[in-house]
Amino acid sequence: MGDVFKALADPTRRTILDELQERDGQTLFELCSRLVMRHGVGSTRQAVSQHLDVLEDAGLVSRRREGRYTFLHLDTAPLRAITERWPTTDPPEGPP
Amino acid sequence: MGDVFKALADPTRRTILDELQERDGQTLFELCSRLVMRHGVGSTRQAVSQHLDVLEDAGLVSRRREGRYTFLHLDTAPLRAITERWPTTDPPEGPP
DNA sequence: AGCATGGGCAAGTGCTCACTTGCCTGTCAA
DNA sequence: TTGACAGGCAAGTGAGCACTTGCCCATGCT
Numbered sequence: 001m002g003d004v005f006k007a008l009a010d011p012t013r014r015t016i017l018d019e020l021q022e023r024d025g026q027t028l029f030e031l032c033s034r035l036v037m038r039h040g041v042g043s044t045r046q047a048v049s050q051h052l053d054v055l056e057d058a059g060l061v062s063r064r065r066e067g068r069y070t071f072l073h074l075d076t077a078p079l080r081a082i083t084e085r086w087p088t089t090d091p092p093e094g095p096p
Numbered sequence: 097m098g099d100v101f102k103a104l105a106d107p108t109r110r111t112i113l114d115e116l117q118e119r120d121g122q123t124l125f126e127l128c129s130r131l132v133m134r135h136g137v138g139s140t141r142q143a144v145s146q147h148l149d150v151l152e153d154a155g156l157v158s159r160r161r162e163g164r165y166t167f168l169h170l171d172t173a174p175l176r177a178i179t180e181r182w183p184t185t186d187p188p189e190g191p192p
Numbered sequence: 193a194g195c196a197t198g199g200g201c202a203a204g205t206g207c208t209c210a211c212t213t214g215c216c217t218g219t220c221a222a
Numbered sequence: 223t224t225g226a227c228a229g230g231c232a233a234g235t236g237a238g239c240a241c242t243t244g245c246c247c248a249t250g251c252t
Binding site: 005006008014017018074076079082083085086087 | 102105110114172176181182
Binding site for chain 4: 193194195196197198199200201202203204205206207208209210211212213214215216217218219220221222
Protein backbone atom coordinates (compact mmCIF):
# COMPACT_ATOMS: atom_id res chain seq x y z
CA MET A 1 0.00 0.00 0.00
CA GLY A 2 2.78 2.43 0.83
CA ASP A 3 4.26 1.58 -2.54
CA VAL A 4 1.64 3.81 -4.15
CA PHE A 5 2.80 6.85 -2.20
CA LYS A 6 6.46 6.17 -2.83
CA ALA A 7 5.69 5.78 -6.51
CA LEU A 8 3.92 9.12 -6.62
CA ALA A 9 6.68 10.88 -4.73
CA ASP A 10 8.89 11.28 -7.80
CA PRO A 11 8.01 14.02 -10.32
CA THR A 12 9.23 11.99 -13.30
CA ARG A 13 6.91 9.14 -12.36
CA ARG A 14 3.99 11.56 -12.05
CA THR A 15 4.80 12.87 -15.52
CA ILE A 16 4.78 9.29 -16.81
CA LEU A 17 1.30 8.84 -15.39
CA ASP A 18 0.22 12.10 -17.03
CA GLU A 19 1.59 10.95 -20.38
CA LEU A 20 0.01 7.51 -20.14
CA GLN A 21 -3.31 9.03 -19.22
CA GLU A 22 -3.22 11.22 -22.32
CA ARG A 23 -2.20 8.32 -24.56
CA ASP A 24 -2.59 4.85 -23.08
CA GLY A 25 -0.84 1.75 -24.41
CA GLN A 26 2.45 3.38 -25.37
CA THR A 27 5.67 1.47 -25.85
CA LEU A 28 8.80 2.32 -23.89
CA PHE A 29 10.55 4.11 -26.75
CA GLU A 30 7.44 6.09 -27.61
CA LEU A 31 7.09 7.07 -23.98
CA CYS A 32 10.72 8.18 -23.78
CA SER A 33 10.34 10.27 -26.92
CA ARG A 34 7.19 11.98 -25.71
CA LEU A 35 8.71 12.60 -22.28
CA VAL A 36 11.54 14.49 -23.95
CA MET A 37 9.42 16.30 -26.53
CA ARG A 38 6.43 17.34 -24.49
CA HIS A 39 7.63 17.41 -20.89
CA GLY A 40 11.34 18.17 -21.10
CA VAL A 41 12.25 14.97 -19.23
CA GLY A 42 15.72 13.92 -20.39
CA SER A 43 16.02 10.58 -18.61
CA THR A 44 17.55 7.61 -20.38
CA ARG A 45 15.61 4.53 -21.42
CA GLN A 46 16.88 2.53 -18.43
CA ALA A 47 15.89 5.25 -16.00
CA VAL A 48 12.35 5.34 -17.40
CA SER A 49 12.20 1.56 -17.28
CA GLN A 50 13.17 1.57 -13.63
CA HIS A 51 10.46 4.13 -12.93
CA LEU A 52 8.03 1.78 -14.65
CA ASP A 53 9.16 -1.00 -12.32
CA VAL A 54 8.20 1.14 -9.36
CA LEU A 55 4.89 2.11 -10.90
CA GLU A 56 4.17 -1.53 -11.72
CA ASP A 57 4.90 -2.61 -8.14
CA ALA A 58 2.46 0.05 -6.99
CA GLY A 59 -0.19 -1.30 -9.34
CA LEU A 60 -0.42 1.98 -11.21
CA VAL A 61 0.98 0.68 -14.52
CA SER A 62 0.76 -2.73 -16.19
CA ARG A 63 3.09 -4.11 -18.87
CA ARG A 64 1.57 -6.11 -21.74
CA ARG A 65 4.12 -8.00 -23.83
CA GLU A 66 3.25 -8.52 -27.48
CA GLY A 67 5.91 -9.84 -29.83
CA ARG A 68 8.81 -7.43 -29.86
CA TYR A 69 6.92 -4.65 -28.13
CA THR A 70 5.85 -4.02 -24.56
CA PHE A 71 2.79 -1.84 -24.22
CA LEU A 72 2.23 0.20 -21.09
CA HIS A 73 -1.18 0.70 -19.55
CA LEU A 74 -2.34 3.05 -16.80
CA ASP A 75 -4.45 1.97 -13.82
CA THR A 76 -5.64 4.69 -11.48
CA ALA A 77 -7.56 2.36 -9.18
CA PRO A 78 -4.97 2.42 -6.35
CA LEU A 79 -5.37 6.18 -6.11
CA ARG A 80 -8.86 5.84 -4.72
CA ALA A 81 -7.51 4.35 -1.50
CA ILE A 82 -5.84 7.69 -0.73
CA THR A 83 -8.96 9.80 -0.39
CA GLU A 84 -10.74 6.90 1.24
CA ARG A 85 -8.11 6.74 3.98
CA TRP A 86 -8.35 10.43 4.92
CA PRO A 87 -11.83 11.47 3.78
CA THR A 88 -12.33 15.18 3.28
CA THR A 89 -14.93 17.00 5.32
CA ASP A 90 -16.27 19.30 2.61
CA PRO A 91 -17.27 17.83 -0.76
CA PRO A 92 -15.33 18.54 -3.99
CA GLU A 93 -18.11 20.90 -5.11
CA GLY A 94 -16.24 24.13 -5.72
CA PRO A 95 -17.15 27.21 -3.67
CA PRO A 96 -18.38 30.49 -5.35
CA MET B 97 2.33 20.43 -5.20
CA GLY B 98 4.85 17.60 -5.30
CA ASP B 99 5.42 18.29 -1.63
CA VAL B 100 2.17 16.51 -0.86
CA PHE B 101 3.34 13.29 -2.45
CA LYS B 102 6.75 13.42 -0.83
CA ALA B 103 5.05 14.01 2.51
CA LEU B 104 2.84 10.97 2.04
CA ALA B 105 5.75 8.77 0.96
CA ASP B 106 6.91 8.13 4.52
CA PRO B 107 4.97 5.60 6.62
CA THR B 108 5.60 7.49 9.87
CA ARG B 109 4.06 10.64 8.39
CA ARG B 110 1.04 8.67 7.22
CA THR B 111 0.64 7.33 10.74
CA ILE B 112 0.80 10.90 12.06
CA LEU B 113 -2.05 11.84 9.73
CA ASP B 114 -4.00 8.81 10.94
CA GLU B 115 -3.47 9.81 14.55
CA LEU B 116 -4.39 13.44 13.96
CA GLN B 117 -7.51 12.43 12.12
CA GLU B 118 -8.61 10.31 15.08
CA ARG B 119 -7.83 13.08 17.57
CA ASP B 120 -7.28 16.54 16.11
CA GLY B 121 -5.51 19.36 17.94
CA GLN B 122 -2.90 17.29 19.76
CA THR B 123 0.30 18.71 21.15
CA LEU B 124 3.69 17.35 20.13
CA PHE B 125 4.26 15.38 23.34
CA GLU B 126 0.78 13.91 23.24
CA LEU B 127 1.31 12.92 19.62
CA CYS B 128 4.65 11.27 20.43
CA SER B 129 3.09 9.33 23.31
CA ARG B 130 0.19 8.09 21.21
CA LEU B 131 2.51 7.16 18.33
CA VAL B 132 4.44 4.91 20.68
CA MET B 133 1.44 3.49 22.53
CA ARG B 134 -0.99 2.88 19.71
CA HIS B 135 1.16 2.53 16.57
CA GLY B 136 4.50 1.24 17.80
CA VAL B 137 6.36 4.22 16.35
CA GLY B 138 9.49 4.76 18.44
CA SER B 139 10.76 7.99 16.90
CA THR B 140 12.16 10.72 19.09
CA ARG B 141 10.49 14.09 19.58
CA GLN B 142 12.83 15.80 17.13
CA ALA B 143 12.14 13.20 14.45
CA VAL B 144 8.39 13.69 14.82
CA SER B 145 8.86 17.44 14.73
CA GLN B 146 10.80 17.20 11.49
CA HIS B 147 8.04 15.07 10.04
CA LEU B 148 5.60 17.78 11.05
CA ASP B 149 7.74 20.32 9.18
CA VAL B 150 7.33 18.28 6.02
CA LEU B 151 3.62 17.84 6.57
CA GLU B 152 3.25 21.57 7.23
CA ASP B 153 5.10 22.44 4.02
CA ALA B 154 2.72 20.17 2.17
CA GLY B 155 -0.26 21.95 3.73
CA LEU B 156 -1.49 18.78 5.40
CA VAL B 157 -0.88 19.93 8.98
CA SER B 158 -1.04 23.37 10.59
CA ARG B 159 0.62 24.43 13.83
CA ARG B 160 -1.34 26.71 16.19
CA ARG B 161 0.77 28.28 18.94
CA GLU B 162 -1.02 29.02 22.20
CA GLY B 163 1.03 30.01 25.22
CA ARG B 164 3.50 27.24 25.98
CA TYR B 165 1.76 24.69 23.80
CA THR B 166 1.64 24.10 20.07
CA PHE B 167 -1.49 22.37 18.84
CA LEU B 168 -1.45 20.36 15.65
CA HIS B 169 -4.33 20.34 13.20
CA LEU B 170 -5.02 18.12 10.19
CA ASP B 171 -6.03 19.45 6.78
CA THR B 172 -6.91 16.88 4.13
CA ALA B 173 -7.75 19.43 1.43
CA PRO B 174 -4.52 18.92 -0.55
CA LEU B 175 -5.38 15.25 -1.00
CA ARG B 176 -8.26 16.09 -3.29
CA ALA B 177 -5.84 17.29 -5.98
CA ILE B 178 -4.56 13.74 -6.33
CA THR B 179 -7.74 12.12 -7.57
CA GLU B 180 -8.55 15.23 -9.56
CA ARG B 181 -5.28 14.91 -11.46
CA TRP B 182 -5.81 11.30 -12.51
CA PRO B 183 -9.58 10.81 -12.41
CA THR B 184 -10.74 7.22 -12.11
CA THR B 185 -12.87 5.74 -14.85
CA ASP B 186 -15.20 3.57 -12.73
CA PRO B 187 -16.94 5.02 -9.68
CA PRO B 188 -16.09 3.96 -6.10
CA GLU B 189 -19.27 1.87 -5.96
CA GLY B 190 -17.92 -1.50 -4.91
CA PRO B 191 -18.70 -4.61 -6.97
CA PRO B 192 -20.70 -7.56 -5.44
C1' DA C 193 14.05 35.02 40.89
C1' DG C 194 14.78 30.18 39.71
C1' DC C 195 13.89 25.89 37.80
C1' DA C 196 11.22 22.59 35.15
C1' DT C 197 8.54 21.98 30.95
C1' DG C 198 7.30 22.34 25.83
C1' DG C 199 9.44 23.09 21.81
C1' DG C 200 12.76 24.92 18.07
C1' DC C 201 17.49 24.99 15.64
C1' DA C 202 21.54 23.02 13.61
C1' DA C 203 25.20 19.72 12.49
C1' DG C 204 26.45 14.93 11.67
C1' DT C 205 25.51 10.00 10.10
C1' DG C 206 23.80 5.94 7.70
C1' DC C 207 20.68 4.36 4.35
C1' DT C 208 17.68 4.74 0.47
C1' DC C 209 16.92 6.13 -4.13
C1' DA C 210 17.45 8.02 -8.91
C1' DC C 211 20.43 7.71 -12.51
C1' DT C 212 24.25 6.02 -15.38
C1' DT C 213 27.13 2.53 -17.68
C1' DG C 214 27.78 -1.86 -19.72
C1' DC C 215 26.29 -6.11 -21.34
C1' DC C 216 22.96 -9.63 -22.60
C1' DT C 217 18.37 -11.69 -24.62
C1' DG C 218 14.61 -12.05 -27.84
C1' DT C 219 12.16 -10.50 -32.12
C1' DC C 220 11.52 -8.86 -36.89
C1' DA C 221 13.30 -7.67 -41.71
C1' DA C 222 16.59 -8.32 -45.57
C1' DT D 223 21.35 -16.12 -41.21
C1' DT D 224 22.84 -11.85 -40.00
C1' DG D 225 22.09 -7.41 -38.59
C1' DA D 226 19.09 -3.86 -36.50
C1' DC D 227 15.64 -2.88 -33.13
C1' DA D 228 12.94 -3.25 -28.52
C1' DG D 229 13.84 -4.27 -24.05
C1' DG D 230 15.75 -6.49 -19.63
C1' DC D 231 19.53 -7.28 -16.04
C1' DA D 232 22.71 -6.11 -13.36
C1' DA D 233 26.64 -3.19 -10.64
C1' DG D 234 28.34 1.34 -9.39
C1' DT D 235 27.83 6.28 -8.02
C1' DG D 236 26.13 10.61 -6.13
C1' DA D 237 22.47 13.14 -3.97
C1' DG D 238 18.65 13.30 -0.78
C1' DC D 239 16.27 11.85 3.33
C1' DA D 240 15.19 10.00 8.07
C1' DC D 241 17.07 9.99 12.34
C1' DT D 242 20.12 11.15 16.19
C1' DT D 243 22.70 14.23 19.22
C1' DG D 244 23.46 18.49 21.49
C1' DC D 245 22.38 23.04 22.56
C1' DC D 246 19.24 27.07 22.99
C1' DC D 247 14.79 29.87 23.75
C1' DA D 248 10.23 30.79 25.74
C1' DT D 249 6.49 29.89 29.00
C1' DG D 250 4.57 28.77 33.49
C1' DC D 251 4.70 27.31 38.28
C1' DT D 252 6.69 27.82 43.09
